[in-house]
Amino acid sequence: MPQILFFYFAGMTVLSAVVAIAAPDLVFSALSLLITFIHIAGLYILLHAEFVAAVQIIVYAGAILVLYLFVLMLFNPKSEQFYLHQQFPVAIFLGLVLFGLMALAAFRTDVLGQKTLLHESVGHTQMVGTALYTDFLFPFEIASFILLVALIGSILLAGRHLERKK
Amino acid sequence: MVPLEWYLVLGFLLFAIGVVGVLVRRSIIMVLLSIELMLNSANITFIAYSYYLQNITGQIMVFFILTMAAAEVALGLALVIALYRVRATLNVDDINLLKW
Numbered sequence: 001m002p003q004i005l006f007f008y009f010a011g012m013t014v015l016s017a018v019v020a021i022a023a024p025d026l027v028f029s030a031l032s033l034l035i036t037f038i039h040i041a042g043l044y045i046l047l048h049a050e051f052v053a054a055v056q057i058i059v060y061a062g063a064i065l066v067l068y069l070f071v072l073m074l075f076n077p078k079s080e081q082f083y084l085h086q087q088f089p090v091a092i093f094l095g096l097v098l099f100g101l102m103a104l105a106a107f108r109t110d111v112l113g114q115k116t117l118l119h120e121s122v123g124h125t126q127m128v129g130t131a132l133y134t135d136f137l138f139p140f141e142i143a144s145f146i147l148l149v150a151l152i153g154s155i156l157l158a159g160r161h162l163e164r165k166k
Numbered sequence: 167m168v169p170l171e172w173y174l175v176l177g178f179l180l181f182a183i184g185v186v187g188v189l190v191r192r193s194i195i196m197v198l199l200s201i202e203l204m205l206n207s208a209n210i211t212f213i214a215y216s217y218y219l220q221n222i223t224g225q226i227m228v229f230f231i232l233t234m235a236a237a238e239v240a241l242g243l244a245l246v247i248a249l250y251r252v253r254a255t256l257n258v259d260d261i262n263l264l265k266w
Contacts, residue, residue: 002167002168003168006168006172010172010176013176013180014176014179014180014183017180017183017184017203018183020187020199020203021183021184021186021187021190021191021196021199021200021203026193026195026196029196029199030199033199033202033203036203036206037206040206040209040210043173043176043210043213044213046168047173047213047214047216047217048217049213049216049217049225049228051225052209052213052225052228052229055229055232056209056232059232059235059236060202060206060232060235063236064202064235064236064239067239067240067243068195068198068199068239068243071195071243071246071247072195074247075195075250075256084190084191084192085189085190085191085192085258085259087189087190088189088190090189091185091186091189091190092186092190094185094186094189095182095183095185095186095189096182098181098182098185099178099179099181099182102178102181102182103174103175103178106171106174106175106178107171127222128222128225128226128229131222131223131226132226132229135226136226139230143229143230143233143234146233146234146237147233147236147237149237150236150237150238150240150241151240153240153241153244154240154241154243154244155244157241157244157245157247157248158243158244158247158248
């Protein structure tokens, strides 16, 4: 049963990702990417990372995709005829080579890292919170600072007062 | 039981799709969307290793990647808006002011 679910989620993820980068209409691409994100959240549930799956749906599908859609509606780009770059055969070839090399690396290397057998409850929210607020407290603070920088920076960049200064 | 390599291959396939998307599309918004795909492939790899090594650190890394992705999207789209005000284009080929 996990194999069937894995193949469903993986197949839908790859299929909608390909549709997302191949569709001429930008809104269609963004909505296709939404399907990708939701199926990736399904993969996380399959891997017993329920909290990450919820966060994936809330942040990626809820916040980031909505931001993209807002900007797309703002520009309202027409679907052009030549939306693909001239270099696309080379790009597809390079992507295939990259995937081949990485898949080779995935099958040829042993699993590195320490196998620390925790309890059965790995992936539960309590353990994530405990690790986040004890071992990773300093990176957590840095992450909040990065968010502050992004907040101020995007207001400064996209604000209207830049034009008035000229 | 799904072997670890399947998840790795899925993540790498998504990464390759993201790279092809960056190289292939002309619209700068699609380039940003493809970067999201690549970040998600890294997330899948982290979660898969976190499950197979029974180590919670992989999931913590995913939270930091998510934070970075949110910041990147906000800043990137703000840059796109600022660029569109100045140059009135979304085509990456037309943005060549700093090209040597």
